[in-house]
Amino acid sequence: MTPRRLHDIAHARTGDKGDTLTLSIFAYRREDYPVLLASATVERMRAHMQGVVAGEIVRHELPLLDGVHFVCRQALKGGVNTSLALDAHGKSLSFAALALPLVEDRRDAGSAA
Amino acid sequence: MTRPVRIGCGAGFAGDRLEPALELVERAAVDFLMLECLAERTIANAQKERLADPARGFCGMLLRRMEMLMPALAARGVRLLTNAGAANPRAGAEAVAALAGRMGLSPRIAAVLGDDVLDRLAPDLALDDGRRVRDLGEVVSANAYLGAEALLDGLRTGADIVISGRVADPSLALAPLMHVHGWAADDWRLMARGTAVGHLLECAGQLTGGYFADPGRKDVPDLARLGFPFADVWPDGRAVFGKPAGSGGRIDLRTAKEQLLYEVLDPRAYLTPDSSADFTSVALRDLGDDRVEMAGGDGAPRPDLLKVSVGYRAGYIGEGEISYAGPGAEARARMGGEIVRARLGDGFEDLRVDLVGIDSTHGRSWGNRPESWEARLRVAGRARSAAMAARVGEEVEALYCNGPAGGGGARKYLREVVGVASAFIPRAMAPHSVVEIRP
Numbered sequence: 001m002t003p004r005r006l007h008d009i010a011h012a013r014t015g016d017k018g019d020t021l022t023l024s025i026f027a028y029r030r031e032d033y034p035v036l037l038a039s040a041t042v043e044r045m046r047a048h049m050q051g052v053v054a055g056e057i058v059r060h061e062l063p064l065l066d067g068v069h070f071v072c073r074q075a076l077k078g079g080v081n082t083s084l085a086l087d088a089h090g091k092s093l094s095f096a097a098l099a100l101p102l103v104e105d106r107r108d109a110g111s112a113a
Numbered sequence: 114m115t116r117p118v119r120i121g122c123g124a125g126f127a128g129d130r131l132e133p134a135l136e137l138v139e140r141a142a143v144d145f146l147m148l149e150c151l152a153e154r155t156i157a158n159a160q161k162e163r164l165a166d167p168a169r170g171f172c173g174m175l176l177r178r179m180e181m182l183m184p185a186l187a188a189r190g191v192r193l194l195t196n197a198g199a200a201n202p203r204a205g206a207e208a209v210a211a212l213a214g215r216m217g218l219s220p221r222i223a224a225v226l227g228d229d230v231l232d233r234l235a236p237d238l239a240l241d242d243g244r245r246v247r248d249l250g251e252v253v254s255a256n257a258y259l260g261a262e263a264l265l266d267g268l269r270t271g272a273d274i275v276i277s278g279r280v281a282d283p284s285l286a287l288a289p290l291m292h293v294h295g296w297a298a299d300d301w302r303l304m305a306r307g308t309a310v311g312h313l314l315e316c317a318g319q320l321t322g323g324y325f326a327d328p329g330r331k332d333v334p335d336l337a338r339l340g341f342p343f344a345d346v347w348p349d350g351r352a353v354f355g356k357p358a359g360s361g362g363r364i365d366l367r368t369a370k371e372q373l374l375y376e377v378l379d380p381r382a383y384l385t386p387d388s389s390a391d392f393t394s395v396a397l398r399d400l401g402d403d404r405v406e407m408a409g410g411d412g413a414p415r416p417d418l419l420k421v422s423v424g425y426r427a428g429y430i431g432e433g434e435i436s437y438a439g440p441g442a443e444a445r446a447r448m449g450g451e452i453v454r455a456r457l458g459d460g461f462e463d464l465r466v467d468l469v470g471i472d473s474t475h476g477r478s479w480g481n482r483p484e485s486w487e488a489r490l491r492v493a494g495r496a497r498s499a500a501m502a503a504r505v506g507e508e509v510e511a512l513y514c515n516g517p518a519g520g521g522g523a524r525k526y527l528r529e530v531v532g533v534a535s536a537f538i539p540r541a542m543a544p545h546s547v548v549e550i551r552p
Contacts, residue, residue: 011331011367015376018535024374026367052475060380064396065370069380081154081532082427084465084493086473096475
């Protein structure tokens with residue numbers, strides 16, 4: 001059985017400021033917000049984004065919006081202006097983040113997938 | 114006044130679609146229309162045009178936008194604010210006035226000046242990345258982010274059309290709110306709420322379903338006719354967002370959430386020249402029928418310093434691409450990249466080899482996949498000279514006759530690079546002024 005991913009419960013948008021990537025992830029349903037919080041931790045996101053984000057990652061929790069907001073430093077090869085990357089803004093990274101597998105209660109995992 | 118003021122956003126970047134702005138004026142009864150047309154780099158590029166011709170240096174699409182909009186603006190009494198003056202708002206305003214004259218129209222036009230601080234940029238001014246201005250080499254532009262007060266002075270002249278250079282994007286919405294509702298510039302709660310309104314509007318279609326669709330999960334109807342957003346804003350800062358009836362796109366809680374946090378470095382302190390806005394105190398509510406309410410929102414005093422974007426010449430980027438397909442496509446594309454790398458040697462500040470369709474957007478960070486049918490080799494290099502950077506495309510193109518089998522569709526590109534760095538200066542170093550332009 002394929003584990004569920006963030007893409008199954010959440011939507012995301014990335015933005016750029018210089019060499020910093022912002023990454024917002026929101027649960028579609030309020031009841032999935034705890035799973036989002038448990039799955040999209042700083043540690044798990046750092047491991048998932050290895051090779052992309054070189055600097056510090058800070059997570060802001062946004063309970064009113066059922067969301068989390070990551071601010072990732074040194075993530076855009078020096079920034080949009082001088083970067084050689086094809087997607088210099090990192091706009092496509094929102095969907096890379098949504099590929100992160102969920103951390104779910106074992107009992108839930110069986111019935112939910 | 115107790116009725117809300119309606120502000121539409123008719124452009125979210127310099128190259129944005131044209132006709133959604135007209136739809137806002139003709140079919141959505143907006144009171145004010147804002148056009149946000151300046152990315153970080155736009156002014157630096159425009160500054161190069163101004164150096165070549167003092168009558169230029171404003172956004173290339175400004176006159177096309179105004180030619181389309183001005184008759185409708187005049188007929189309906191809609192006032193317009195835009196930062197499309199870029200590196201030369203005065204010349205932009207004069208060009209719009211001349212265009213209006215040719216069209217038989219006579220709008221009152223104001224140019225907002227003062228963001229250009231290139232002539233007083235100290236070489237030892239510290240940049241936010243630890244370098245100093247002098248480390249950048251040849252600086253071509255330095256523009257302070259002016260705030261809503263500068264645009265407000267433009268509106269107070271009675272102008273129908275206010276054209277500025279660099280201003281904070283949300284200020285384009287905040288200024289008309291201050292003007293109509295009489296908000297004081299030191300009412301930090303209202304400044305924060307107006308800034309949140311402006312931030313939600315500033316990317317235009319990104320609030321109404323653009324940059325959002327994910328077929329099957331986040332479906333958006335008719336993006337080919339995406340409607341751009343407007344906000345009805347009450348005197349206490351409460352706002353309801355919508356889009357023209359019958360237009361494409363959607364606005365709901367999800368599109369609004371994504372845009373509220375877009376490009377935000379600190380959700381508790383979103384800094385502009387006008388405000389330090391706390392977006393975590395904003396409550397969004399879905400009213401159905403493509404309407405979202407924003408209530409609450411608090412803020413702290415605005416920053417003392419103004420951010421300055423400093424543009425500098427950063428050499429040239431050359432690129433070359435060529436496609437391989439069928440069995441072994443990836444191996445042949447990879448081989449082509451190795452050949453180009455060997456031919457180019459050292460001397461580039463940065464050199465990058467991508468296989469489009471394999472690893473060009475996210476590297477190899479997310480595991481192995483079955484071999485794809487086609488791979489497009491892309492090589493990019495940055496160098497000090499145009500001739501050196503151009504060699505990248507030349508060497509990729511030469512793979513036709515000298516590289517692996519079956520390479521096709523080679524393309525080459527060369528562009529000058531303007532880097533942008535950020536610094537902070539005291540407000541007194543960037544006083545604004547308003548010039549009225551007569552048709």
